[in-house]
Amino acid sequence: MIISEQKSREELLESIEDKNRLFLVGCAACATACKSGGEEEVFRMQEWLISVGREVTGSVIIDEACHIMRAGRDLRRHRDQVEEADALLVMTCGAGIQSISSSSEKRVIGALDTLFLGNIRRLGQYEEKCSLCGECILNETAGICPVTNCAKGLLNGPCGGMEEGKCEANREIDCAWSLIFDRLEKQQRRGVFARRVPPKNWGKTGKPGRHKIR
């Protein structure tokens, strides 16, 4: 799931400038799950906007805001309210914001900061496990990603800052390489230690990514 959080109200006020009438967009998927742009948050946003003297022309929660066609369709269904607005305030991840901006000529104001692709530890607690590098090494690292979990993304073992299995960048967190090592030992495999991993091919995640199922 894509983890996002709301921008501060001060920052939002600055982005809204003098726009008076706003149409709100939320997302029923990730932004709902991480309580940044679901039904409830859209409602609270509406209340806040009214309290600072703005008018809300309407709102919609899109099923998956990252679905470009669906986002466009949902906006068309609320055409009148959208037309009435000076701007759209979008409470979705950055991908969702762009579904909206590509479906409407109206000024789009993003209300969230998008953080990472996250696993859910428990409700309200998310952890990044994969940074979408395009060349997955998990099969050699006992299912623990060093690209993401190692603070330096090292591919050939721990740095000199590892201490008692903890990471130099944050002593509260386990060194990813220590975790990889422990699990490989348990599985009695050499895994990634059997070879020198060559430099990563970052060309595989050339920006912007494109993928087509054939």
Add this chain to the structure above:
Amino acid sequence: MSRLARQLAEHQFTVTAEIAPPKGVDVRSALEHARSLKGVAAINVTDNQGANMRMSPMALAALLVREGVEPILQMTCRDRNRMALQSDLLGAAALGIENLLILSGDHVRFGDHPESRAVFDLDSVQFLEVVRKMEAGRDLAGRLLQGAPSFFAGAAVTPAAEPFELMFRKYRKKVDAGARFFQTQAFFDAEKLKRFMDEASSLGVPVMAGVLLVKSAGAARFINEHIPGVRVPDGIIGRLEKTVEPLEEGVAIARELVAAARDCCQGVHLMTLGHEDRIPDLLKG
């Protein structure tokens, strides 16, 4: 062949020290420091150490070469991608720099630019291999070089790191990737150093033990908090606390560590943090 390479090849007990480039363009005090370091084979020039932005170590190393002082150019993977690292290698060779110390680099969190984007396009093992590749006349992309560089490239190791076996696997990878000497992170436990050397000596790469001159208990606590991979043990802090002359005690402790290194290592790398004048005292006995 660099003096460092020659001394290690001749099995002399080899001594290196280090200086940091200035934060600014005034190199006078750095050069003075370097000139005052007597009896050392070569001097490390640190690379934005602790992730604090300073003058390019390549520039200072080149100035040392001009002064007739032999540098060991430290290069980290933190600030430059594979293209920048390779072009720096070519530049370093053209400037007469022979010794390299290849490092991952401290995390940006520790330094004065914690908001910067860390690079780590290569890790230290991959970087060592790039050095070897360039020495063989090709860049990482396999393109032919017009004139190949020739280096004496080393790497770092933390002998007291736990888990030991994990640290040692990385050490072995660095050896396999072409590291020709090692400087260790500052050590304080002679037993742990010996345990490491018992394993490491069979791989046949010279190891210079890192010895840090700790001048007071306060300095020790600062190091423990701010320098990754270095931990001054309580016993040493206790000794520094008890004495009325902590610097002298610090020198005595460092001298003991040098003596321990003489028993099992091929040299020492001295980190004297502004007390370069005490180096002869550390090497006594």
